[in-house]
Amino acid sequence: MTSDVRDVLVIGGGVIGLTSAIALAEDGFRVRLVSRDAAAETTSAVAGALCWPYRIHPYEGAVRWSVRTFEVLAGLAGRPEETGSRMVTGTMADAMTDAANGPAAEAGTGGTGAAGGAAMGGGDPLPAWYRAVPGLHRARPDELPPGCASGWRARTPLVDMPAHLRYLERRLAGAGGRVARRTVASLEEAGQEAAVVVNCTGLAARDLVPDPDVHPVQGQLVIVENPGIEEWFVAADEGSATTAYVLPQPYGVVLGGTAYDDVWSLEPDPAVAEAIVARCARHFPELARARVLRHTVGLRPARPAVRLTSEWLSGGALCVHNYGHGGAGVTVAWGCADEVVRMVRAASGLSDGSGSERS
């Protein structure tokens, strides 16, 4: 193993690995990133990808990381063709009052990491994320699509992930990072190659660590030709396995969605696709006739709490874990990447800090 604390091996080339690698490389570390899959084949490439915390825990951390990521993505939105990030106005329906989405299966608590819509039933205070989104305000009745009784309006980053992942790879190369396609067999083996290992393997952390707390939450999407939709719309809550969302991307409108715990299949189900289109068409009738471009399925890397901690491997290398971001990896990526840098610096004696668990 190299003993130079500035030598880092990042495992994982999805949005979490790439942003972690960039943050470290831009902070002066010598970074190599290895990934089993091409970026375009990762879960990250499937994401919708709205900057809004959904199905991620803990809520407080997710809000903090999301606020930081919002800032970064908003900055990148000035160059949308290059970065894939755009600022787009949209509506977040109050899931509890959205007749078309059905009643929420469980009332939100404001602290569970849901999008937050359900948290506002019964006079709950406005969840922290809603307070943090710049300019968020109650939708006027004329701003709501059919079938949506109430909701919130905001202008947020909406990310074209295939383009964004290509941008992240270019940015990493520009900061001196090197990328290779390779499967790492064990963390201990990785620790032989660098003083610091950053584990960003998403769902695969279940086997690699191993960590049985990581499990899939399957999501299916339908991509259709855009019939003229310019704003995003989401009616989702943590307690429901089916949601309605409409995200206009340059490559088509992304229609969602589903969230099935512990389902591993990557095969699109035609009946599920039909139901997704029907749910979205209740709000945007023109979608019922839109040409379907493709169907996709992805497995969200869910965990009771994001693992963003460090430990010492038996060979002496530091291992920082950054995985388990559920339905919000794009939304929290830059905030988590900052924490990775802070943890590596602190544990390597490059600065003071906290967050490292010696084991």
Ligand SMILES: Cc1cc2nc3c(=O)[nH]c(=O)nc-3n(C[C@H](O)[C@H](O)[C@H](O)COP(=O)(O)OP(=O)(O)OC[C@H]3O[C@@H](n4cnc5c(N)ncnc54)[C@H](O)[C@@H]3O)c2cc1C
């Ligand atoms: C349908 C759907 C919609 C979504 N919508 C949104 C959204 O709107 N907003 C949002 O923020 N998030 C959304 N998400 C969630 C988001 O996609 C994930 O949270 C995020 O992609 C996780 O990123 P990751 O980098 O941790 O994992 P991944 O993208 O899965 O990357 C893991 C990487 O690790 C590599 N790897 C694994 N094992 C090894 C190994 N042993 N050796 C080497 N490399 C390895 C893989 O090859 C891959 O490069 C959505 C997800 C789905 C499925």
